[in-house]
Amino acid sequence: MTHGRPLLNRRLTEFGTTIFAEMSALAVRTGSINLGQGFPDTDGPEEIREAAVRALRAGHGNQYPPGPGVPELRSAVTEHQRRHYGLEYDPDTEVLVTTGATEAVAASLLALLEPGDEVIALEPYYDSYAACIAMAGGTRVPVTLRPDDGAYRLDLDELRAAVTPRTRLILLNTPHNPTGTVLTRDELAAVAALACERDLLVVTDEVYEHLVFEGEHIPLASFPGMRERTVTVSSAGKTFSLTGWKIGWITASPELVTAVRSAKQFLTYVSGGPFQYAVADALRLPDSYFDALREDLRAKRDLLSAGLTEAGFEVYEPAGTYFVTTDIRPLGETDGFAFCRALPERCGVVAVPNAVFYDHREQGAPFVRFAFCKRTDVLTEAVSRLKGLRAA
Template sequence: MTAMTSTTRPLLNRRLAEFGTTIFAEMSALALRTGSINLGQGFPDTDGPEEVREAAVRALREGRGNQYPPGPGIPELRTAIAAHQERRYGLSYDPDTEVLVTAGATEAIAAALLALLEPGDEVIAFEPYYDSYAACIAMAGGTRVPVTLRPHVDEGGASFRLDLDELRAAVTDRTRLLLINTPHNPTGTVLTRAELAAIAELAVERDLLVVTDEVYEHLVFDDAEHLPLAGFPGMRERTVTIGSAGKSFSFTGWKVGWITAAPGLVAAARSAKQFLTYVSSGPFQYAVAEALALPDSYFTAFRADMLAKRDLLAAGLAEAGFGVFKPAGTYFITTDIRPLGERDGFAFCRALPERAGVVAIPNAVFYDHREAGAPFVRFAFCKQAEVLQEAVKRLKSLAG
């Protein structure tokens, strides 16, 4: 006999009702069902450095982290994160009061937004945006205000650009926070020094907090340069910077992320984080501490490997007839399907496994303004070269 509830109210909290199952779960299941190459979800198909993996094994065997680690993260990792920020960017953080270890960047985003927002606060985010942004803003009771990155084509090629005037116009008396992502998923845009300076000036002028997702900081290409927003005038005390070991060291399953910020901001995020996971990834924290101390040669080689894969997939997509937005950062390529005679990214991605044996993600899922993202589709290139070569071979069938 079916149990009856005592109310007709929907079971799911109305703040989450619009989200449902993520597109990543749907498309990954489709890849498995059809035996397709999965270029949808952004995880590498090989592990990161062997010495980092062995550091995790060593921690497990030595009993380090097998029980609850400290709530803010183990001291060794907090110290390594602070040293990384100092060495790479000249940003000084106190490991004890200005660093917080989280269960990946996703929890860092959730903890920061749950801590810093009150119901009704407006949050400006650049769309298309990673899907957890919208969900976390909703859970915090905030109102998301999208500012759309729009496609441009010039002598430098095709890219997505921020309209600073549109950003300024979006700020109201209810705006509490800017949610920034650079390098940007899914478009591959890397904000320039001039754009970041303008964002910093706006934040200071309107007294706004900023949460900046910089998980792809080590994946910038060509002439692009990653510049932490916290390093700009007036931003040190109002910026929550988020990093991730998953993207920098290709161990996405370990779920080790972090926050660096002024003491008050870290304390606020920690207050929320302690009631989410409390702690996580004990032995892996020791391994990530060692990973962050790897020499610059590791990061140079990592970037060069991803650059070669970007170019391989970008060339293949262009030959297959896609319009290609070659990314300045991340490990995703956004494409335009209109040159193929298509306009609906959802329909295209759901049919692509049967048509070509490849899975991609429709960018419209990352937009509030779905029509703005309708003709764009995202492919991940963080895969083995032979996998990308086979995907390119299959995709070329679309060009006839």
């Protein structure tokens, strides 16, 4: 305490050590298989890693890169958006490279919110969303995705009812972490219509855009009236299995990019210079790369989902991402925190309790998330270990 005040800013008092740090430390301590934190256990394409080495040796990006990002990457981002979605962006005024998607979201919220502004976020939400809204002085308003017929669904009436005169922004995530939901064209059209009707901004986190197993990924910015009010966020980490490089980006109108850059320049300023050149090459990989990645993860999803079902969980098979959410109540459990903290000792596997992704903790209490972005032999061993739960 100093002068009678806590050291930590009161906006952050509800946020302690992240659950990912806690559960990853538990995995190390117990020698368990870590299916909690969402990082692959194999590196991305060798040709892209070699591109980073070449950039380092050639002196490309070893000093401060340009604030908006190296031109090669900004051009590659615009080519990617055109190639996959038919969206046209100007690489000089409508792209901003960030230190991963996490900084992109943080800079967007810091730039676009005033204290007291309300932000609607789909609950359960990635944990940094809540912290970023708090740091910006905003008020988060969760709209809960609920399980229905084997999948999580967005209640559009609930979303509409959440909008008030204080609502500034909708923070959207599709494909959605942690539930694996991929919003449909009709759902996205309804979100777009609501944003236009109520004059709302939208920040849309699309980092799992290439990891869709059922349905299709449709950028919200492609809907009528949305290009000028949407900040689209993506990154290289999930698509290329290079999470440690922390190269992300936004695409948006010049006015929105300028606003977000005003905040971003005082966070990291710039980062990952040589990696930016390599990611430019990665975005230009042929369609066969993206297809193979998706099919590999689809097979791993099916392997883990079947194993979890056999172990006694109720499984909500994801349409996208690399996470599967389960219900532990068929195992006679109701407390996801207690279950996850005991699971390493019970069977040598680590998972994450979904309740950490909720404002309404009781809504997420019986749900647990597992990651399947691991080697097939690791998942096979995890499934074998989890079989012991039913016997117990």
